[in-house]
Amino acid sequence: xIYAIGEVSERIGLPISTIRYYHKNGLMPHVDRTAGxxxxxxxxxxxxxxxxxxxxxxxxxxxxxxxFVELIDGGEExxxxxxxxxxxxxxxxxxxxAELQTTLGIIAYKCWYYDRALELGDxxxxxxxxxxxxPPEVRSARELCRFSW
Amino acid sequence: xIYAIGEVSERIGLPISTIRYYHKNGLMPHVDRTAGxxxxxxxxxxxxxxxxxxxxxxxxxxxxxxxFVELIDGGEExxxxxxxxxxxxxxxxxxxxAELQTTLGIIAYKCWYYDRALELGDxxxxxxxxxxxxPPEVRSARELCRFSW
DNA sequence: CTTGAACCTAAACCTTACTTCAGGTCTATC
DNA sequence: GATAGACCTGAAGTAAGGTTTAGGTTCAAG
Numbered sequence: 537x538i539y540a541i542g543e544v545s546e547r548i549g550l551p552i553s554t555i556r557y558y559h560k561n562g563l564m565p566h567v568d569r570t571a572g573x574x575x576x577x578x579x580x581x582x583x584x585x586x587x588x589x590x591x592x593x594x595x596x597x598x599x600x601x602x603x604f605v606e607l608i609d610g611g612e613e614x615x616x617x618x619x620x621x622x623x624x625x626x627x628x629x630x631x632x633x634a635e636l637q638t639t640l641g642i643i644a645y646k647c648w649y650y651d652r653a654l655e656l657g658d659x660x661x662x663x664x665x666x667x668x669x670x671p672p673e674v675r676s677a678r679e680l681c682r683f684s685w
Numbered sequence: 686x687i688y689a690i691g692e693v694s695e696r697i698g699l700p701i702s703t704i705r706y707y708h709k710n711g712l713m714p715h716v717d718r719t720a721g722x723x724x725x726x727x728x729x730x731x732x733x734x735x736x737x738x739x740x741x742x743x744x745x746x747x748x749x750x751x752x753f754v755e756l757i758d759g760g761e762e763x764x765x766x767x768x769x770x771x772x773x774x775x776x777x778x779x780x781x782x783a784e785l786q787t788t789l790g791i792i793a794y795k796c797w798y799y800d801r802a803l804e805l806g807d808x809x810x811x812x813x814x815x816x817x818x819x820p821p822e823v824r825s826a827r828e829l830c831r832f833s834w
Numbered sequence: 835c836t837t838g839a840a841c842c843t844a845a846a847c848c849t850t851a852c853t854t855c856a857g858g859t860c861t862a863t864c
Numbered sequence: 865g866a867t868a869g870a871c872c873t874g875a876a877g878t879a880a881g882g883t884t885t886a887g888g889t890t891c892a893a894g
Contacts, residue, residue, distance in 0.1 A: 542870065553853050572860045574871055587830055590788045608834045612808060619799035622792055629789045639739045640778045643771055650768035659761060681736055685757045691840065702883050721890045723841055
């Protein structure tokens with residue numbers, strides 16, 4: 537199938553302006569044009585865009601994504617560098633995951649604390665609950681952040 | 686213990702300018718000052734800064750963090766709103782975790798692919814490896830992204 | 835009591851990642 | 865072949881989250 541930019545935007549939920557911006561910045565080099573100059577996207581282009589979105593969500597900068605896209609067109613010469621970029625991305629994502637998991641624990645503790653405080657009608661009372669009465673996930677997260685606020 | 690801004694910066698690895706910026710924007714309301722106007726941070730202040738950093742890493746905007754800090758000083762009246770903010774943060778972090786985990790799988794597949802391509806000296810050969818010979822994590826991630834690039 | 839390193843502020847500047855605008859062109863449909 | 869809605873471009877604008885600069889003050893060691 538072939539799509540105009542508005543359809544692509546609709547399908548993947550990214551603004552038209554963003555898709556143009558990515559295209560302009562070399563993140564989607566092989567997009568076709570009509571004789572009149574309008575962009576026409578293939579299913580592969582749409583799929584690629586989804587992949588770009590995923591990488592962006594890991595915090596990968598536009599410039600690095602462009603480098604990566606250029607390397608792909610560079611053939612076998614660039615394999616090593618591409619691997620390096622992906623390995624680097626992998627460690628970043630692993631680090632993010634580890635931190636987010638810990639933070640999620642802390643946030644869950646806060647939520648538990650607010651639930652108890654509202655239930656008991658009193659923050660002091662919630663703060664006085666002994667660790668033994670906390671659910672286990674909450675108990676362990678509590679040690680990572682000594683504020684009950 | 687009491688610390689000057691440079692020591693805090695050193696200890697937690699955040700630039701001095703950022704700490705000043707956070708303070709100025711109401712994220713650390715209770716920091717002391719010397720008679721001459723220099724900031725003096727307590728252990729609790731340092732701990733609080735670490736907590737702010739964690740929340741920032743989840744993508745929480747500065748403005749929302751400031752609101753949260755103000756609510757804490759607002760007492761019991763604000764419990765409901767504080768809970769709402771933390772619940773909201775929780776779902777955002779959960780969504781991020783889910784997406785990052787999937788993306789990590791895809792990235793791991795790419796790394797595996799580059800390893801094989803470099804090992805075999807040929808991308809075509811790597812692409813020709815049948816799914817049965819892939820490690821299981823890699824095999825499942827491969828289905829999420831049909832590009833071998 | 836001096837002096838150099840560390841600190842202060844306000845204001846300007848910067849970077850990243852988009853978004854909006856103005857003015858014009860394409861294209862599918864009637 | 866007219867026309868409305870979708871598309872185009874380059875350039876300017878925006879928002880968030882800091883960072884840098886300039887000009888001055890404070891602090892602690894000697």
